[in-house]
Amino acid sequence: MTYLVSYRPQTDDSGVLALACQFARSEPDTVHALTVVPRGWETSAGAATDGEFETWAAEEGEASAKAALEILAREPGITAEATWVTGRSVPAAIMEQATKLNARLIVVGSGTDGPEGRITVSSKTDRLLHSSNVPVVLAPRGYDPAPGSKINRVTLAFRDDDATWKLLDEVAEICKRAGAELRLLTVALKHRTMVTSPVRGDEEVVYAKLLDQVKGAQQEALAHLASRGVEATVDVARGSSWAYALGGVTWTDGDVLIVGSSRTHQLANVFLGSGGAKIVRNSPVPVIVVP
Template sequence: MSYLVGYGPRNDDRSAIELAFQLARSRPEPVIALSVVPRGWGTPAAAGTDREYELWAAEEGRQSAELARADFAEHPGLEAEAAWVVGRSVPATLMEEAAARDAWIIVVGSAEDAEPGRVRLTSKTDRLVHSSTLPVAIAPRSYRTTSGVERVTVGFRDDDAGWSLLDRVAELSRTEGARLRVVTFLVTPARRPVTNSVSHSETQVIDLWSVQAAAAQTEAREHLAALGLDDVEFALATGPDWPTAVSSVAWEDGDIMVVGSSSTHRLAQVFLGSSASKIVRNSPVPVVVVPGAGG
Protein backbone atom coordinates (compact mmCIF):
# COMPACT_ATOMS: atom_id res chain seq x y z
CA MET A 1 0.00 0.00 0.00
CA SER A 2 1.10 3.60 -0.49
CA TYR A 3 0.15 7.27 -0.19
CA LEU A 4 -0.22 8.88 -3.61
CA VAL A 5 0.34 12.65 -3.56
CA GLY A 6 -0.94 14.80 -6.40
CA TYR A 7 2.04 17.12 -6.78
CA GLY A 8 1.54 19.88 -9.34
CA PRO A 9 4.34 21.01 -11.65
CA ARG A 10 5.91 24.24 -10.36
CA ASN A 11 4.27 23.55 -7.00
CA ASP A 12 4.86 26.38 -4.54
CA ASP A 13 3.15 24.72 -1.58
CA ARG A 14 4.32 21.44 -0.12
CA SER A 15 1.25 21.02 2.12
CA ALA A 16 0.10 17.81 0.40
CA ILE A 17 3.49 16.19 0.96
CA GLU A 18 3.43 17.39 4.58
CA LEU A 19 0.07 15.68 5.08
CA ALA A 20 1.19 12.47 3.38
CA PHE A 21 4.23 12.23 5.66
CA GLN A 22 2.03 12.92 8.68
CA LEU A 23 -0.09 9.92 7.70
CA ALA A 24 3.05 7.87 7.04
CA ARG A 25 4.45 8.62 10.49
CA SER A 26 1.39 6.95 12.01
CA ARG A 27 0.94 4.21 9.43
CA PRO A 28 4.27 3.58 7.66
CA GLU A 29 3.76 3.18 3.93
CA PRO A 30 5.71 4.65 0.97
CA VAL A 31 4.86 8.21 -0.08
CA ILE A 32 4.71 8.69 -3.85
CA ALA A 33 4.69 12.27 -5.11
CA LEU A 34 3.27 12.17 -8.62
CA SER A 35 3.09 15.06 -11.08
CA VAL A 36 0.76 14.84 -14.08
CA VAL A 37 1.95 16.84 -17.09
CA PRO A 38 -0.25 17.48 -20.15
CA ARG A 39 -0.20 15.21 -23.18
CA GLY A 40 0.41 16.57 -26.67
CA TRP A 41 -2.19 16.67 -29.44
CA GLY A 42 -0.89 13.60 -31.26
CA THR A 43 -1.99 14.70 -34.76
CA PRO A 44 0.18 14.63 -37.90
CA ALA A 45 -0.61 18.28 -38.64
CA ALA A 46 0.80 19.36 -35.29
CA ALA A 47 3.78 17.01 -35.31
CA GLY A 48 6.49 19.69 -35.03
CA THR A 49 4.69 21.78 -32.46
CA ASP A 50 3.61 18.66 -30.64
CA ARG A 51 7.20 17.51 -30.29
CA GLU A 52 8.22 20.84 -28.77
CA TYR A 53 5.24 20.69 -26.44
CA GLU A 54 6.16 17.17 -25.31
CA LEU A 55 9.74 18.25 -24.58
CA TRP A 56 8.46 21.20 -22.54
CA ALA A 57 6.04 18.95 -20.63
CA ALA A 58 8.77 16.42 -19.91
CA GLU A 59 11.00 19.16 -18.52
CA GLU A 60 8.12 20.36 -16.34
CA GLY A 61 7.71 16.83 -15.02
CA ARG A 62 11.42 16.44 -14.26
CA GLN A 63 11.58 19.76 -12.45
CA SER A 64 8.49 18.94 -10.44
CA ALA A 65 9.98 15.61 -9.37
CA GLU A 66 13.17 17.39 -8.30
CA LEU A 67 11.15 19.84 -6.20
CA ALA A 68 9.30 16.96 -4.56
CA ARG A 69 12.60 15.25 -3.70
CA ALA A 70 13.79 18.48 -2.11
CA ASP A 71 10.61 18.48 0.01
CA PHE A 72 11.39 14.90 1.08
CA ALA A 73 14.52 16.19 2.80
CA GLU A 74 12.25 17.77 5.44
CA HIS A 75 11.17 14.26 6.46
CA PRO A 76 14.26 12.01 6.71
CA GLY A 77 13.84 8.35 7.48
CA LEU A 78 10.52 7.92 5.67
CA GLU A 79 10.25 6.01 2.40
CA ALA A 80 9.36 8.23 -0.57
CA GLU A 81 9.71 8.53 -4.31
CA ALA A 82 8.92 11.20 -6.89
CA ALA A 83 7.68 10.54 -10.40
CA TRP A 84 5.85 12.20 -13.25
CA VAL A 85 3.48 10.89 -15.91
CA VAL A 86 1.71 12.24 -18.96
CA GLY A 87 -2.07 12.49 -18.95
CA ARG A 88 -4.92 14.47 -20.46
CA SER A 89 -6.94 14.62 -17.22
CA VAL A 90 -5.21 15.14 -13.89
CA PRO A 91 -8.03 13.57 -11.76
CA ALA A 92 -8.42 10.56 -14.07
CA THR A 93 -4.66 10.01 -14.27
CA LEU A 94 -4.26 10.23 -10.49
CA MET A 95 -6.97 7.61 -10.02
CA GLU A 96 -5.37 5.34 -12.63
CA GLU A 97 -1.95 5.71 -11.03
CA ALA A 98 -3.39 5.15 -7.55
CA ALA A 99 -4.73 1.79 -8.69
CA ALA A 100 -1.48 0.88 -10.45
CA ARG A 101 0.65 1.84 -7.43
CA ASP A 102 -1.58 0.16 -4.82
CA ALA A 103 -2.44 3.43 -3.07
CA TRP A 104 -5.13 3.38 -0.39
CA ILE A 105 -5.54 7.16 -0.35
CA ILE A 106 -4.88 10.14 -2.65
CA VAL A 107 -3.45 13.26 -0.99
CA VAL A 108 -3.80 16.74 -2.49
CA GLY A 109 -3.28 20.36 -1.45
CA SER A 110 -5.61 23.34 -1.45
CA ALA A 111 -6.06 26.04 -4.07
CA GLU A 112 -3.45 28.80 -4.35
CA ASP A 113 -6.01 31.44 -3.39
CA ALA A 114 -6.98 29.66 -0.16
CA GLU A 115 -6.21 31.46 3.06
CA PRO A 116 -3.28 29.92 4.97
CA GLY A 117 -4.62 27.20 7.24
CA ARG A 118 -7.82 26.74 5.24
CA VAL A 119 -9.02 24.09 2.80
CA ARG A 120 -10.22 25.06 -0.66
CA LEU A 121 -10.65 22.73 -3.61
CA THR A 122 -9.38 23.55 -7.08
CA SER A 123 -11.45 22.58 -10.11
CA LYS A 124 -9.23 19.51 -10.53
CA THR A 125 -9.39 18.38 -6.91
CA ASP A 126 -13.14 19.00 -6.86
CA ARG A 127 -13.53 16.59 -9.80
CA LEU A 128 -11.22 14.14 -8.05
CA VAL A 129 -13.22 14.20 -4.81
CA HIS A 130 -16.46 13.69 -6.75
CA SER A 131 -15.20 10.73 -8.77
CA SER A 132 -12.60 8.87 -6.71
CA THR A 133 -13.43 5.46 -5.30
CA LEU A 134 -10.55 5.93 -2.84
CA PRO A 135 -10.44 8.33 0.12
CA VAL A 136 -9.05 11.75 -0.77
CA ALA A 137 -7.10 13.71 1.85
CA ILE A 138 -6.95 17.50 1.43
CA ALA A 139 -4.33 19.60 3.21
CA PRO A 140 -5.01 23.19 4.24
CA ARG A 141 -2.98 25.84 2.43
CA SER A 142 0.57 26.19 3.82
CA TYR A 143 0.04 23.18 6.10
CA ARG A 144 3.05 22.18 8.21
CA THR A 145 3.38 19.62 10.99
CA THR A 146 5.96 17.33 12.52
CA SER A 147 3.41 15.14 14.31
CA GLY A 148 1.70 11.96 13.30
CA VAL A 149 -2.06 11.56 13.31
CA GLU A 150 -2.92 12.08 16.97
CA ARG A 151 -6.71 12.35 16.73
CA VAL A 152 -9.30 11.53 14.08
CA THR A 153 -12.55 13.53 14.17
CA VAL A 154 -15.48 12.09 12.25
CA GLY A 155 -18.37 14.28 11.16
CA PHE A 156 -21.24 12.03 12.26
CA ARG A 157 -24.88 12.00 11.15
CA ASP A 158 -27.55 9.54 12.24
CA ASP A 159 -28.30 7.83 8.92
CA ASP A 160 -27.21 4.55 7.33
CA ALA A 161 -24.27 6.06 5.51
CA GLY A 162 -23.24 7.95 8.65
CA TRP A 163 -23.06 4.72 10.62
CA SER A 164 -21.05 3.09 7.85
CA LEU A 165 -18.63 6.02 7.96
CA LEU A 166 -18.33 5.71 11.73
CA ASP A 167 -17.26 2.06 11.47
CA ARG A 168 -14.70 2.89 8.78
CA VAL A 169 -13.26 5.78 10.75
CA ALA A 170 -13.08 3.63 13.89
CA GLU A 171 -10.91 1.21 11.95
CA LEU A 172 -8.86 4.10 10.56
CA SER A 173 -8.18 5.41 14.06
CA ARG A 174 -6.94 1.96 15.06
CA THR A 175 -4.58 1.62 12.10
CA GLU A 176 -3.27 5.15 12.65
CA GLY A 177 -2.96 4.63 16.41
CA ALA A 178 -4.99 7.80 16.96
CA ARG A 179 -7.68 8.90 19.37
CA LEU A 180 -11.21 9.06 17.99
CA ARG A 181 -13.62 11.95 18.32
CA VAL A 182 -17.24 11.88 17.11
CA VAL A 183 -18.73 15.30 16.32
CA THR A 184 -22.23 16.16 15.11
CA PHE A 185 -22.49 19.60 13.54
CA LEU A 186 -25.72 21.56 14.06
CA VAL A 187 -26.21 24.91 12.32
CA THR A 188 -29.08 26.82 13.91
CA PRO A 189 -31.03 29.67 12.26
CA ALA A 190 -29.54 33.11 12.74
CA ARG A 191 -31.40 35.52 14.98
CA ARG A 192 -33.72 37.86 13.12
CA PRO A 193 -32.43 41.44 12.95
CA VAL A 194 -35.80 42.97 13.94
CA THR A 195 -36.89 40.75 16.82
CA ASN A 196 -33.40 39.58 17.82
CA SER A 197 -34.93 36.20 18.51
CA VAL A 198 -36.10 33.08 16.77
CA SER A 199 -39.75 32.05 16.64
CA HIS A 200 -41.21 29.51 19.05
CA SER A 201 -41.59 26.96 16.24
CA GLU A 202 -37.96 27.44 15.19
CA THR A 203 -36.86 26.98 18.80
CA GLN A 204 -38.80 23.73 18.97
CA VAL A 205 -37.12 22.46 15.79
CA ILE A 206 -33.67 23.36 17.11
CA ASP A 207 -34.40 21.64 20.42
CA LEU A 208 -35.60 18.53 18.57
CA TRP A 209 -32.41 18.46 16.46
CA SER A 210 -30.30 18.68 19.59
CA VAL A 211 -32.23 15.89 21.34
CA GLN A 212 -32.00 13.63 18.29
CA ALA A 213 -28.28 14.33 17.87
CA ALA A 214 -27.58 13.62 21.54
CA ALA A 215 -29.53 10.35 21.35
CA ALA A 216 -27.62 9.30 18.22
CA GLN A 217 -24.31 10.03 19.92
CA THR A 218 -25.34 7.94 22.93
CA GLU A 219 -26.12 5.07 20.57
CA ALA A 220 -22.80 5.62 18.80
CA ARG A 221 -20.96 5.51 22.13
CA GLU A 222 -22.54 2.15 22.95
CA HIS A 223 -21.81 0.85 19.44
CA LEU A 224 -18.13 1.80 19.60
CA ALA A 225 -17.80 0.37 23.11
CA ALA A 226 -19.08 -2.94 21.75
CA LEU A 227 -16.24 -2.78 19.21
CA GLY A 228 -13.74 -2.31 22.03
CA LEU A 229 -13.40 1.47 21.67
CA ASP A 230 -14.14 3.00 25.06
CA ASP A 231 -11.89 6.06 25.08
CA VAL A 232 -13.82 8.10 22.50
CA GLU A 233 -14.62 11.82 22.66
CA PHE A 234 -18.10 13.05 21.70
CA ALA A 235 -19.23 16.59 20.94
CA LEU A 236 -22.12 18.58 19.50
CA ALA A 237 -20.78 21.51 17.48
CA THR A 238 -23.42 24.21 17.16
CA GLY A 239 -23.55 27.73 15.78
CA PRO A 240 -25.56 30.14 13.62
CA ASP A 241 -23.33 29.36 10.63
CA TRP A 242 -20.84 26.74 9.50
CA PRO A 243 -17.62 28.64 10.36
CA THR A 244 -18.87 29.15 13.92
CA ALA A 245 -20.05 25.56 14.29
CA VAL A 246 -16.81 24.05 12.99
CA SER A 247 -14.64 26.34 15.13
CA SER A 248 -16.73 25.71 18.26
CA VAL A 249 -14.81 22.51 18.99
CA ALA A 250 -11.13 22.62 19.88
CA TRP A 251 -8.60 21.70 17.19
CA GLU A 252 -5.00 20.69 17.83
CA ASP A 253 -1.86 19.87 15.90
CA GLY A 254 -2.14 16.24 14.84
CA ASP A 255 -5.90 16.40 14.17
CA ILE A 256 -7.53 15.29 10.95
CA MET A 257 -11.23 15.48 10.04
CA VAL A 258 -13.09 12.73 8.16
CA VAL A 259 -16.34 13.32 6.27
CA GLY A 260 -18.30 11.18 3.86
CA SER A 261 -20.29 11.63 0.70
CA SER A 262 -24.00 12.36 0.61
CA SER A 263 -26.38 9.62 1.71
CA THR A 264 -29.32 11.04 -0.26
CA HIS A 265 -27.93 11.51 -3.78
CA ARG A 266 -28.48 8.64 -6.18
CA LEU A 267 -24.72 8.64 -6.77
CA ALA A 268 -24.00 8.81 -3.05
CA GLN A 269 -20.74 6.92 -3.34
CA VAL A 270 -19.05 9.81 -5.13
CA PHE A 271 -20.93 13.04 -4.37
CA LEU A 272 -20.41 15.27 -1.34
CA GLY A 273 -23.59 16.48 0.30
CA SER A 274 -24.01 20.15 1.12
CA SER A 275 -23.18 19.63 4.80
CA ALA A 276 -19.94 17.80 4.05
CA SER A 277 -18.93 20.45 1.51
CA LYS A 278 -19.41 23.20 4.08
CA ILE A 279 -17.45 21.28 6.70
CA VAL A 280 -14.59 20.85 4.23
CA ARG A 281 -14.52 24.56 3.37
CA ASN A 282 -14.42 25.60 7.02
CA SER A 283 -12.11 22.98 8.44
CA PRO A 284 -8.87 24.31 10.02
CA VAL A 285 -7.27 20.84 9.81
CA PRO A 286 -6.70 18.34 7.00
CA VAL A 287 -9.86 16.65 5.74
CA VAL A 288 -10.24 13.09 4.47
CA VAL A 289 -13.27 12.58 2.20
CA VAL A 290 -14.43 8.96 2.23
CA PRO A 291 -16.55 7.82 -0.73
CA GLY A 292 -19.64 5.75 -0.12
CA ALA A 293 -20.37 7.10 3.37
CA GLY A 294 -22.50 9.77 4.99
CA GLY A 295 -21.19 13.29 5.43
Protein backbone atom coordinates in the same frame (compact mmCIF):
# COMPACT_ATOMS: atom_id res chain seq x y z
CA MET B 1 -0.44 0.10 -1.39
CA THR B 2 0.65 3.71 -1.20
CA TYR B 3 -0.30 7.28 -0.32
CA LEU B 4 -0.62 9.01 -3.68
CA VAL B 5 0.09 12.76 -3.58
CA SER B 6 -0.86 15.13 -6.37
CA TYR B 7 2.17 17.43 -6.37
CA ARG B 8 2.64 20.63 -8.36
CA PRO B 9 5.73 22.66 -7.42
CA GLN B 10 4.31 25.83 -8.94
CA THR B 11 1.67 25.95 -6.19
CA ASP B 12 4.46 26.42 -3.62
CA ASP B 13 2.61 24.20 -1.15
CA SER B 14 4.82 21.46 0.26
CA GLY B 15 2.25 20.93 3.02
CA VAL B 16 0.50 18.32 0.91
CA LEU B 17 3.66 16.18 1.03
CA ALA B 18 4.01 16.74 4.78
CA LEU B 19 0.41 15.63 5.28
CA ALA B 20 0.99 12.41 3.35
CA CYS B 21 4.03 11.76 5.56
CA GLN B 22 1.87 12.17 8.68
CA PHE B 23 -0.37 9.39 7.39
CA ALA B 24 2.64 7.24 6.51
CA ARG B 25 3.99 7.55 10.06
CA SER B 26 0.60 6.63 11.51
CA GLU B 27 0.05 3.65 9.20
CA PRO B 28 3.38 2.91 7.45
CA ASP B 29 3.32 2.85 3.67
CA THR B 30 5.08 4.45 0.70
CA VAL B 31 4.47 8.10 -0.12
CA HIS B 32 4.30 8.51 -3.90
CA ALA B 33 4.41 12.05 -5.32
CA LEU B 34 2.78 12.32 -8.73
CA THR B 35 2.99 15.25 -11.15
CA VAL B 36 0.62 15.39 -14.11
CA VAL B 37 2.04 17.38 -17.03
CA PRO B 38 -0.40 18.54 -19.76
CA ARG B 39 -0.39 16.41 -22.88
CA GLY B 40 -0.05 18.18 -26.23
CA TRP B 41 -2.49 17.97 -29.10
CA GLU B 42 -1.96 15.44 -31.87
CA THR B 43 0.28 16.90 -34.57
CA SER B 44 1.68 15.60 -37.81
CA ALA B 45 4.59 13.22 -37.54
CA GLY B 46 7.91 14.98 -37.18
CA ALA B 47 6.41 18.40 -36.48
CA ALA B 48 8.84 20.66 -34.66
CA THR B 49 6.21 21.92 -32.21
CA ASP B 50 5.39 18.36 -31.22
CA GLY B 51 9.00 17.60 -30.34
CA GLU B 52 9.43 20.88 -28.52
CA PHE B 53 6.36 20.23 -26.40
CA GLU B 54 7.47 16.72 -25.52
CA THR B 55 10.87 18.05 -24.47
CA TRP B 56 9.23 20.72 -22.32
CA ALA B 57 6.88 18.17 -20.72
CA ALA B 58 9.76 15.84 -19.89
CA GLU B 59 11.79 18.67 -18.36
CA GLU B 60 8.82 19.85 -16.29
CA GLY B 61 8.02 16.36 -15.10
CA GLU B 62 11.58 15.46 -14.18
CA ALA B 63 12.08 18.75 -12.33
CA SER B 64 8.88 18.28 -10.36
CA ALA B 65 9.72 14.70 -9.38
CA LYS B 66 13.19 15.80 -8.29
CA ALA B 67 11.79 18.66 -6.21
CA ALA B 68 9.30 16.31 -4.51
CA LEU B 69 12.01 13.80 -3.62
CA GLU B 70 14.18 16.55 -2.17
CA ILE B 71 11.35 17.65 0.11
CA LEU B 72 10.46 14.08 1.09
CA ALA B 73 14.12 13.33 1.87
CA ARG B 74 13.82 15.78 4.77
CA GLU B 75 11.01 13.71 6.30
CA PRO B 76 12.47 11.15 8.74
CA GLY B 77 11.47 7.52 8.42
CA ILE B 78 9.53 7.88 5.18
CA THR B 79 9.79 5.58 2.17
CA ALA B 80 9.20 7.86 -0.81
CA GLU B 81 9.14 7.85 -4.58
CA ALA B 82 8.12 10.35 -7.24
CA THR B 83 7.01 10.05 -10.84
CA TRP B 84 5.37 12.14 -13.53
CA VAL B 85 2.92 11.38 -16.30
CA THR B 86 1.27 13.29 -19.10
CA GLY B 87 -2.48 13.60 -19.40
CA ARG B 88 -5.21 15.72 -20.96
CA SER B 89 -7.21 15.46 -17.72
CA VAL B 90 -5.39 15.78 -14.41
CA PRO B 91 -8.15 14.03 -12.38
CA ALA B 92 -8.31 11.15 -14.89
CA ALA B 93 -4.52 10.74 -14.80
CA ILE B 94 -4.53 10.74 -10.99
CA MET B 95 -7.26 8.10 -10.88
CA GLU B 96 -5.42 5.95 -13.41
CA GLN B 97 -2.27 6.04 -11.27
CA ALA B 98 -4.28 5.45 -8.09
CA THR B 99 -5.57 2.22 -9.58
CA LYS B 100 -2.14 1.22 -10.88
CA LEU B 101 -0.47 1.83 -7.50
CA ASN B 102 -3.36 0.46 -5.42
CA ALA B 103 -3.48 3.76 -3.51
CA ARG B 104 -5.17 3.76 -0.12
CA LEU B 105 -5.52 7.58 -0.14
CA ILE B 106 -5.21 10.39 -2.68
CA VAL B 107 -3.79 13.55 -1.10
CA VAL B 108 -4.34 16.93 -2.76
CA GLY B 109 -3.63 20.54 -1.81
CA SER B 110 -5.60 23.77 -1.95
CA GLY B 111 -3.39 25.77 -4.31
CA THR B 112 -2.73 29.48 -3.88
CA ASP B 113 -6.09 31.10 -4.59
CA GLY B 114 -7.95 30.47 -1.33
CA PRO B 115 -7.48 31.84 2.20
CA GLU B 116 -4.56 30.66 4.31
CA GLY B 117 -5.45 27.81 6.63
CA ARG B 118 -8.62 26.85 4.75
CA ILE B 119 -9.44 24.32 2.04
CA THR B 120 -10.17 25.53 -1.46
CA VAL B 121 -11.73 23.05 -3.87
CA SER B 122 -10.46 23.80 -7.39
CA SER B 123 -12.26 22.68 -10.54
CA LYS B 124 -9.77 19.82 -10.92
CA THR B 125 -10.22 18.72 -7.31
CA ASP B 126 -13.99 18.94 -7.68
CA ARG B 127 -13.86 16.60 -10.69
CA LEU B 128 -11.64 14.23 -8.72
CA LEU B 129 -14.15 14.19 -5.86
CA HIS B 130 -16.90 13.30 -8.32
CA SER B 131 -15.01 10.38 -9.86
CA SER B 132 -12.74 8.84 -7.22
CA ASN B 133 -13.54 5.49 -5.61
CA VAL B 134 -10.57 6.06 -3.29
CA PRO B 135 -10.76 8.38 -0.24
CA VAL B 136 -9.48 11.87 -1.08
CA VAL B 137 -7.60 13.94 1.49
CA LEU B 138 -7.65 17.72 1.14
CA ALA B 139 -4.96 19.82 2.83
CA PRO B 140 -5.64 23.43 3.88
CA ARG B 141 -3.56 26.07 2.12
CA GLY B 142 -0.19 26.52 3.82
CA TYR B 143 -0.56 23.38 5.91
CA ASP B 144 2.57 23.11 8.07
CA PRO B 145 2.57 20.28 10.63
CA ALA B 146 5.33 19.76 13.17
CA PRO B 147 8.33 17.84 11.75
CA GLY B 148 8.05 14.10 12.31
CA SER B 149 4.43 14.33 13.51
CA LYS B 150 1.67 11.76 13.10
CA ILE B 151 -2.11 11.84 12.93
CA ASN B 152 -3.05 12.13 16.60
CA ARG B 153 -6.82 12.45 16.46
CA VAL B 154 -9.51 11.57 13.94
CA THR B 155 -12.77 13.51 14.06
CA LEU B 156 -15.69 11.87 12.28
CA ALA B 157 -18.52 14.09 11.05
CA PHE B 158 -21.34 12.08 12.62
CA ARG B 159 -24.82 12.23 10.99
CA ASP B 160 -26.54 9.27 12.69
CA ASP B 161 -27.52 7.58 9.42
CA ASP B 162 -26.72 4.10 8.10
CA ALA B 163 -23.77 5.27 6.01
CA THR B 164 -22.16 7.09 8.93
CA TRP B 165 -22.67 4.14 11.28
CA LYS B 166 -20.90 1.86 8.80
CA LEU B 167 -18.10 4.40 8.46
CA LEU B 168 -17.90 4.62 12.26
CA ASP B 169 -16.78 1.01 12.59
CA GLU B 170 -14.20 1.40 9.81
CA VAL B 171 -12.76 4.59 11.32
CA ALA B 172 -12.65 3.00 14.78
CA GLU B 173 -10.52 0.13 13.44
CA ILE B 174 -8.15 2.55 11.73
CA CYS B 175 -7.77 4.56 14.96
CA LYS B 176 -6.96 1.39 16.89
CA ARG B 177 -4.24 0.42 14.40
CA ALA B 178 -2.77 3.92 14.21
CA GLY B 179 -3.02 4.70 17.92
CA ALA B 180 -5.08 7.83 17.22
CA GLU B 181 -7.88 9.27 19.33
CA LEU B 182 -11.42 9.21 17.94
CA ARG B 183 -13.93 12.04 18.26
CA LEU B 184 -17.49 12.22 16.94
CA LEU B 185 -18.58 15.67 15.82
CA THR B 186 -22.10 16.65 14.83
CA VAL B 187 -22.85 20.05 13.31
CA ALA B 188 -26.13 21.48 14.67
CA LEU B 189 -26.84 24.74 12.92
CA LYS B 190 -29.18 27.26 14.53
CA HIS B 191 -30.82 29.25 11.76
CA ARG B 192 -31.27 32.93 12.42
CA THR B 193 -34.81 34.21 12.90
CA MET B 194 -36.08 37.73 12.38
CA VAL B 195 -36.47 39.59 15.65
CA THR B 196 -40.11 40.36 14.83
CA SER B 197 -40.97 36.72 14.16
CA PRO B 198 -43.81 35.50 16.42
CA VAL B 199 -42.42 31.95 16.37
CA ARG B 200 -38.99 32.72 17.74
CA GLY B 201 -39.74 30.96 21.03
CA ASP B 202 -41.01 27.91 19.16
CA GLU B 203 -37.79 27.73 17.16
CA GLU B 204 -35.76 27.82 20.37
CA VAL B 205 -37.74 24.80 21.56
CA VAL B 206 -37.17 23.02 18.23
CA TYR B 207 -33.44 23.69 18.43
CA ALA B 208 -33.29 22.39 22.01
CA LYS B 209 -35.00 19.19 20.87
CA LEU B 210 -32.51 18.90 18.00
CA LEU B 211 -29.62 19.10 20.46
CA ASP B 212 -31.24 16.43 22.63
CA GLN B 213 -31.53 14.15 19.60
CA VAL B 214 -27.91 14.79 18.65
CA LYS B 215 -26.65 14.01 22.14
CA GLY B 216 -28.79 10.87 22.32
CA ALA B 217 -27.40 9.57 19.03
CA GLN B 218 -23.85 10.36 20.09
CA GLN B 219 -24.28 8.49 23.39
CA GLU B 220 -25.62 5.49 21.46
CA ALA B 221 -22.53 5.61 19.25
CA LEU B 222 -20.24 5.81 22.29
CA ALA B 223 -21.91 2.74 23.79
CA HIS B 224 -21.50 0.89 20.50
CA LEU B 225 -17.80 1.78 20.34
CA ALA B 226 -17.28 0.77 23.98
CA SER B 227 -18.71 -2.66 23.17
CA ARG B 228 -15.93 -2.99 20.59
CA GLY B 229 -13.26 -1.84 23.04
CA VAL B 230 -12.88 1.62 21.51
CA GLU B 231 -12.88 4.83 23.53
CA ALA B 232 -14.07 8.06 21.94
CA THR B 233 -15.21 11.57 22.78
CA VAL B 234 -18.06 13.63 21.36
CA ASP B 235 -18.63 17.28 20.49
CA VAL B 236 -21.38 19.38 18.95
CA ALA B 237 -20.54 22.26 16.62
CA ARG B 238 -23.18 24.94 17.24
CA GLY B 239 -23.75 28.22 15.50
CA SER B 240 -25.75 30.10 12.90
CA SER B 241 -23.22 29.37 10.12
CA TRP B 242 -20.89 26.56 9.13
CA ALA B 243 -17.83 28.75 9.60
CA TYR B 244 -18.89 29.87 13.08
CA ALA B 245 -19.88 26.37 14.18
CA LEU B 246 -16.65 24.68 13.06
CA GLY B 247 -14.58 27.63 14.30
CA GLY B 248 -15.97 27.07 17.78
CA VAL B 249 -14.62 23.52 17.94
CA THR B 250 -11.21 22.89 19.51
CA TRP B 251 -8.65 21.71 16.97
CA THR B 252 -5.04 20.71 17.66
CA ASP B 253 -1.96 19.70 15.67
CA GLY B 254 -2.33 16.23 14.22
CA ASP B 255 -6.13 16.50 13.79
CA VAL B 256 -7.94 15.29 10.67
CA LEU B 257 -11.66 15.41 9.90
CA ILE B 258 -13.48 12.60 8.06
CA VAL B 259 -16.59 13.30 5.99
CA GLY B 260 -18.66 10.61 4.31
CA SER B 261 -20.00 11.13 0.80
CA SER B 262 -23.62 12.00 0.09
CA ARG B 263 -26.12 9.38 1.20
CA THR B 264 -28.36 10.29 -1.77
CA HIS B 265 -25.78 9.51 -4.44
CA GLN B 266 -26.07 6.02 -5.87
CA LEU B 267 -22.60 5.61 -7.38
CA ALA B 268 -19.77 4.13 -5.35
CA ASN B 269 -17.56 7.18 -5.58
CA VAL B 270 -16.73 10.32 -3.62
CA PHE B 271 -19.56 12.80 -4.03
CA LEU B 272 -20.12 15.56 -1.49
CA GLY B 273 -23.63 16.56 -0.52
CA SER B 274 -24.25 20.22 0.31
CA GLY B 275 -23.57 19.72 4.02
CA GLY B 276 -20.37 17.78 3.42
CA ALA B 277 -19.11 20.39 0.96
CA LYS B 278 -19.69 23.18 3.49
CA ILE B 279 -17.83 21.23 6.17
CA VAL B 280 -14.88 20.79 3.82
CA ARG B 281 -14.70 24.47 2.86
CA ASN B 282 -14.89 25.64 6.48
CA SER B 283 -12.59 23.08 8.10
CA PRO B 284 -9.34 24.41 9.59
CA VAL B 285 -7.75 20.94 9.47
CA PRO B 286 -7.19 18.38 6.69
CA VAL B 287 -10.34 16.58 5.56
CA ILE B 288 -10.68 13.00 4.35
CA VAL B 289 -13.66 12.52 2.02
CA VAL B 290 -14.66 8.86 1.95
CA PRO B 291 -16.77 7.07 -0.71
